[in-house]
Amino acid sequence: MTLLSWPGRAFISFLLALAVVLPLAVVSAEPAAAAAHWTVTGPSSRSPVTAELTLEAGTLKLSAARQGRTVLAPAPLGLRTERADLSRDLRVLGQSQRIVAERYTMTTGKRHDRAVRARETRFRLAAGDARFELLVRVSDDGVAYRYLLPDEGGTVVTGEASAYRLAPDATAWLLPYNPQYENQRVETTAAGAASGEYGHPSLFRSGTDFALLTESDVDGSYSGSRLVHEAGSPDYTVKLADERVTTSRTPWRTAIIGDLATVTESTLVDDLATPSKIADTSWIRPxxxxxxxxxxxxxxxxxxxxxxxxxxxxxxxxxxxxxxxxxxxxxxxxxxxxxxxxxxxxxxxxxxxxxxxxxxxxxxxxxxxxxxxxxxxxxxxxxxxxxxxxxxxxxxxxxxxxxxxxxxxxxxxxxxxxxxxxxxxxxxxxxxxxxxxxxxxxxxxxxxxxxxxxxxxxxxxxxxxxxxxxxxxxxxxxxxxxxxxxxxxxxxxxxxxxxxxxxxxxxxxxxxxxxxxxxxxxxxxxxxxxxxxxRWFVGAITAGPARTVTTPLAFLGAGEWLVETVRDVPGSVDVRRESRVVRSSDSLSYAVPANGGFAAMACRAEPGRTTCDQPIQQVPSTSLTISPADAGDREPGSSFEISAEFRLESDRVVRDVVLAPRVPSGWSLAGEPVRAAEFRPGQVLSGKWTVTAGAGTGKHEVPIAADFLDPSLDWPEVHVAEAVEVFVPPPVPSDGALVSDLPFVSAANGWGPVERNRSVNDQAAGDGNPLRIGGVTYEKGLGTHAPSEVTVYLGRGCQEFTALAGLDDETTEPGSAVFEVLGDGAPLAATPVLRGGDAALAVRADVRGVRMLTLRTTDGGDGKNHDHTDWAVPRLTCLR
Missing domain, CATH: 3.20.20.70 (Aldolase class I)
Structure with missing residues (x-):
C-alpha cells in the first residue's frame, strides 16, 4: 500500500513559517499474512528521494531510490534484545505519519541558518509479545531510520540486524575502521572491498547517484557503530561497539542520497540531531x-x-x-x-x-x-x-x-x-x-x-x-x-x-x-x-598530475564581482595574488602543478574598490602597571596593599572600563572597582585595594584587570590584566621528611601527572605501578616522566637531600634520562645519562640555605618516549 498523498505547497509553506511538527494521519495495519509494501516519499511532490519498506515472511527490509533509480536495495531492519529477537516474525500493528518542519541556527558548519523539511512515518511493530517502533524519515537529501523501545527503564540491546545493500559494482570510498577514525580511505567497489570493518561515513556511487552512509543523534543512551562487510557481498551490516547496550532508542541510521553536490552540501546529520541544549550562545566564538x-x-x-x-x-x-x-x-x-x-x-x-x-x-x-x-x-x-x-x-x-x-x-x-x-x-x-x-x-x-x-x-x-x-x-x-x-x-x-x-x-x-x-x-x-x-571564498585542489582546473562562477549573483586569486606560479616559493572583474557567467581556470590548487575571494565590484580584504582587527594598545609585582611570603590572615594604573595608548576611545582585582577563594578584598564610562587616549585610571590572605599554602596570584569595550571591534570585549604574586608558605619540613609526602609548590610532567609512591605509567592520576628500578621495588618516592619538574618548599631549614634515581622497570624500551637537583634555580647535583634496566643511582645534594628545592628530569637527548623516571626514597635531612 502507499501512504496518503502529500499536501500542497501552500500548506508546506504554512508549516515552515510556523516551524511546527504536525501529525497527519493514522492508517490501520495490513493483514499479517500478506506481503506488504509501504512507500515513504520526500517532503514534496517533486522530492527526488523515496524509501520503501517491505514485510515478507516476518522480515522487514528497507530500500531507497532517487528519481526512480534504486540506490539502496532492500536490506534487513530490526534489533536483537535480551528478551526477544525483533528482526524476525515481525508484524506491523499500525502506522502514523507527520510532517517535520523546523528551523534552527548553528554556530559552526557549512550553513548558519538551517531549514528542515521531511516526511516521517512511525511504524508500530511486534515480534510475538514484544513491541517496538520504527521511525522512517525521508527528506530531499536522504533517508534515515531509528528504533524506539517501549521500556522506559531501558531495553538491553544485544545487536542490530540493520544493514545496507549496494549495487555490487558501486564505487566505494571506505575508511578501514579504527576508533579514532584516522586511517586513510580506500577506493574500491561495494562487493570488491576486503572483508572487515569500515567506519562512518562511507561513500558509494552507482551511476549518477551517491549514498553517504553514517549515523546521527548518537549520545550516551546508545553505542557507536561501524559497518561490517564480507568480500564478494554488496551488504554492509551495522555492528555496535558494545555487546550489550541499555537504551530506549537508537540513533538514526542515515543515508545521504543525491548527486555529488547534494551529498556535499547536505546538513542531514545535523537536521536529525537533538536541538540545542544551550539557550544563550553569545559567548561562543569560532x-x-x-x-x-x-x-x-x-x-x-x-x-x-x-x-x-x-x-x-x-x-x-x-x-x-x-x-x-x-x-x-x-x-x-x-x-x-x-x-x-x-x-x-x-x-x-x-x-x-x-x-x-x-x-x-x-x-x-x-x-x-x-x-x-x-x-x-x-x-x-x-x-x-x-x-x-x-x-x-x-x-x-x-x-x-x-x-x-x-x-x-x-x-x-x-x-x-x-x-x-x-x-x-x-x-x-x-x-x-x-x-x-x-x-x-x-x-x-x-x-x-x-x-x-x-x-x-x-x-x-x-x-x-x-x-x-x-x-x-x-x-x-x-x-x-x-x-x-x-x-x-x-x-x-x-x-x-x-x-x-x-x-x-x-x-x-x-x-x-x-x-x-x-x-x-x-x-x-x-x-x-x-x-x-x-564575500565568497573558493578553494580548489587536485591529487595527481599537473592539469588545468576550471570552476564555474554561477553561484555569484548578478552584476560584476571583483575576484582575487592566489595560485602557484613556476619558480616562486609563495603563491601569486591576482585580481580581475568577472560575472556569474564566467569561470576561473588555472593551470596547477601536480597535487596543486588555488584559492579565491570574491566581493561586489564597486567604483574605486581594489581589494576584497577587510581590515585586520586588533585591540587598542594599553598599559597596566601594578604594585607590588611580588608581595612575597604572606601568612594566612595577614593583609597587604596593592595598586594599579591603567592607560590607553591608542587613538581610539573605549567605553565601560572597569579596573579591579580578583582574589583567590577564601581571601578577602577591601576597596571598590574603579570605573570610567568613556575612556580617552592619555587618561589614567588608578586604584588601591587591601588584600587579606586566606588559608591554603603555596603560590597564589591576585590578578588586577581592566575590562572594557571597544565598539570598533566585532568582538568588543577586551581584557587587560597583570597579577601580584603571593606565596603562603607551608611548614618547613621535619627531619627525615620524604619529598613524596610534602605539598608540591609546582609540578610538571612529560606524560600524565606526577605520581606519589607509584610509577607514572599512563595519563590517568593514580594509574601507576609500584616503583621498581633495576628489579628492586621501593615503597616511597615520585613517579615522573621526563621532562619533569617537582618543586617543594624547604624554607632554608634543611641540610641535605638524598634519593635513588633511575628509570622505572615498566619502561617498555630502553629510555634514557638525566636527573638534576636544583636549589632556588641553581644546580646542586646531577646524574649521568641513565637508561632503562640500569640499577638505581644514589643522588646527594647539599641544600643548606635553600628555600625552594626542584627535582628535574630531562630526556637524555633522544626524545622523551619511554622515559619513566623515578625518584625513590627522596629524603631530607632538616633542622627540626
Missing amino acids: GKSAWSWLSEHQSPRDFERQKVYVDFAARNGWPYVLVDEGWSEDWVPELTRYARARGVEVLLWFHWQTLDTPEKRAEILPKVKAWGVKGVKVDFMESDTQARYQWYDAILADTAALELMINFHGSTIPHGLARTWPHLMTMEAIHGQEQLPQPANNPVHPFTRNVVGSMDFTPVALEVGPRTSSVGHEVALPVLYESGWQHFADKPEAYDRHPNALRFLDQVPTTWDETRYLSGYPGDEAALARRAGD
Missing part, C-alpha cells in the same frame, strides 16, 4: 588559531615560544592560540593575560583521562576558566562505546555550564553533536595533517568526512611535513575543509615567508552562511565555494 605542536613538538612547554605564537596571532587578527600537550600551570595564567591584552584567547590541550571523572572536571575546568582560558582541546578518547559516549555527554554539559568551548581530538566522528551542543567547535576523526599525509586523500574528505561536521584537519602546512602538495593546494584547504576552529599547522616564520598565502589566511573565515559544490570527484579534484556575509 575562529582561527595559531598552533605550535606539529611544527615544533616541544614548543608547548616553552612559555617564551608560546608568546611568539600569541604575537603572531595578534598581528594577523587570529583570535586564538592553542597550547598543546606539555603546557605548565606555572605559566599558563601569565600567558593567558599576555594574550588577552593583545586580543588573543588561549585554548588548552588535555588528555581525556585528565578529565574522565566528575571530580576531576570539577577541580580542573573551573581553574582554567579562572585563568581566562576560553576553550579546551580534549584528546585520545578513541572509543565508540556507550560508556565513552556518556563521558562525551558529561563533559559537554560541564564545559557548557562554564562557558568553555571544546574540541574533541582522537575522537569519534560528528553525529550532530554541534547542533545539540553549539560550543563544540570541531572534532578530529580524520587522517589529518598530524599524520603527515600525502595529498591523495585530500580531495576525498570534502565528499566524506567533512560532510557530517567540522573537521580538525589542522591545514596549511607550508614547510612542515612531506611538502608534496603545492602552496596553492595548502592555502585552499581552509576553504575546502570546514572547521569552527581552524588550527593552522605551521610556525609563524613559515607563514611570514609566504606573505601572499598569509594574507589570504588572514581573510578566510571559519564559519559560513552558504556552501556550494562547484566541481570535482573524490580522490581526483575538489572545488567548493563558501559564502560569509557578502
Whole structure:
C-alpha cells in the first residue's frame, strides 16, 4: 500500500513559517499474512528521494531510490534484545505519519541558518509479545531510520540486524575502521572491498547517484557503530561497539542520497540531531588559531615560544592560540593575560583521562576558566562505546555550564553533536595533517568526512611535513575543509615567508552562511565555494598530475564581482595574488602543478574598490602597571596593599572600563572597582585595594584587570590584566621528611601527572605501578616522566637531600634520562645519562640555605618516549 498523498505547497509553506511538527494521519495495519509494501516519499511532490519498506515472511527490509533509480536495495531492519529477537516474525500493528518542519541556527558548519523539511512515518511493530517502533524519515537529501523501545527503564540491546545493500559494482570510498577514525580511505567497489570493518561515513556511487552512509543523534543512551562487510557481498551490516547496550532508542541510521553536490552540501546529520541544549550562545566564538605542536613538538612547554605564537596571532587578527600537550600551570595564567591584552584567547590541550571523572572536571575546568582560558582541546578518547559516549555527554554539559568551548581530538566522528551542543567547535576523526599525509586523500574528505561536521584537519602546512602538495593546494584547504576552529599547522616564520598565502589566511573565515559544490570527484579534484556575509571564498585542489582546473562562477549573483586569486606560479616559493572583474557567467581556470590548487575571494565590484580584504582587527594598545609585582611570603590572615594604573595608548576611545582585582577563594578584598564610562587616549585610571590572605599554602596570584569595550571591534570585549604574586608558605619540613609526602609548590610532567609512591605509567592520576628500578621495588618516592619538574618548599631549614634515581622497570624500551637537583634555580647535583634496566643511582645534594628545592628530569637527548623516571626514597635531612 502507499501512504496518503502529500499536501500542497501552500500548506508546506504554512508549516515552515510556523516551524511546527504536525501529525497527519493514522492508517490501520495490513493483514499479517500478506506481503506488504509501504512507500515513504520526500517532503514534496517533486522530492527526488523515496524509501520503501517491505514485510515478507516476518522480515522487514528497507530500500531507497532517487528519481526512480534504486540506490539502496532492500536490506534487513530490526534489533536483537535480551528478551526477544525483533528482526524476525515481525508484524506491523499500525502506522502514523507527520510532517517535520523546523528551523534552527548553528554556530559552526557549512550553513548558519538551517531549514528542515521531511516526511516521517512511525511504524508500530511486534515480534510475538514484544513491541517496538520504527521511525522512517525521508527528506530531499536522504533517508534515515531509528528504533524506539517501549521500556522506559531501558531495553538491553544485544545487536542490530540493520544493514545496507549496494549495487555490487558501486564505487566505494571506505575508511578501514579504527576508533579514532584516522586511517586513510580506500577506493574500491561495494562487493570488491576486503572483508572487515569500515567506519562512518562511507561513500558509494552507482551511476549518477551517491549514498553517504553514517549515523546521527548518537549520545550516551546508545553505542557507536561501524559497518561490517564480507568480500564478494554488496551488504554492509551495522555492528555496535558494545555487546550489550541499555537504551530506549537508537540513533538514526542515515543515508545521504543525491548527486555529488547534494551529498556535499547536505546538513542531514545535523537536521536529525537533538536541538540545542544551550539557550544563550553569545559567548561562543569560532575562529582561527595559531598552533605550535606539529611544527615544533616541544614548543608547548616553552612559555617564551608560546608568546611568539600569541604575537603572531595578534598581528594577523587570529583570535586564538592553542597550547598543546606539555603546557605548565606555572605559566599558563601569565600567558593567558599576555594574550588577552593583545586580543588573543588561549585554548588548552588535555588528555581525556585528565578529565574522565566528575571530580576531576570539577577541580580542573573551573581553574582554567579562572585563568581566562576560553576553550579546551580534549584528546585520545578513541572509543565508540556507550560508556565513552556518556563521558562525551558529561563533559559537554560541564564545559557548557562554564562557558568553555571544546574540541574533541582522537575522537569519534560528528553525529550532530554541534547542533545539540553549539560550543563544540570541531572534532578530529580524520587522517589529518598530524599524520603527515600525502595529498591523495585530500580531495576525498570534502565528499566524506567533512560532510557530517567540522573537521580538525589542522591545514596549511607550508614547510612542515612531506611538502608534496603545492602552496596553492595548502592555502585552499581552509576553504575546502570546514572547521569552527581552524588550527593552522605551521610556525609563524613559515607563514611570514609566504606573505601572499598569509594574507589570504588572514581573510578566510571559519564559519559560513552558504556552501556550494562547484566541481570535482573524490580522490581526483575538489572545488567548493563558501559564502560569509557578502564575500565568497573558493578553494580548489587536485591529487595527481599537473592539469588545468576550471570552476564555474554561477553561484555569484548578478552584476560584476571583483575576484582575487592566489595560485602557484613556476619558480616562486609563495603563491601569486591576482585580481580581475568577472560575472556569474564566467569561470576561473588555472593551470596547477601536480597535487596543486588555488584559492579565491570574491566581493561586489564597486567604483574605486581594489581589494576584497577587510581590515585586520586588533585591540587598542594599553598599559597596566601594578604594585607590588611580588608581595612575597604572606601568612594566612595577614593583609597587604596593592595598586594599579591603567592607560590607553591608542587613538581610539573605549567605553565601560572597569579596573579591579580578583582574589583567590577564601581571601578577602577591601576597596571598590574603579570605573570610567568613556575612556580617552592619555587618561589614567588608578586604584588601591587591601588584600587579606586566606588559608591554603603555596603560590597564589591576585590578578588586577581592566575590562572594557571597544565598539570598533566585532568582538568588543577586551581584557587587560597583570597579577601580584603571593606565596603562603607551608611548614618547613621535619627531619627525615620524604619529598613524596610534602605539598608540591609546582609540578610538571612529560606524560600524565606526577605520581606519589607509584610509577607514572599512563595519563590517568593514580594509574601507576609500584616503583621498581633495576628489579628492586621501593615503597616511597615520585613517579615522573621526563621532562619533569617537582618543586617543594624547604624554607632554608634543611641540610641535605638524598634519593635513588633511575628509570622505572615498566619502561617498555630502553629510555634514557638525566636527573638534576636544583636549589632556588641553581644546580646542586646531577646524574649521568641513565637508561632503562640500569640499577638505581644514589643522588646527594647539599641544600643548606635553600628555600625552594626542584627535582628535574630531562630526556637524555633522544626524545622523551619511554622515559619513566623515578625518584625513590627522596629524603631530607632538616633542622627540626
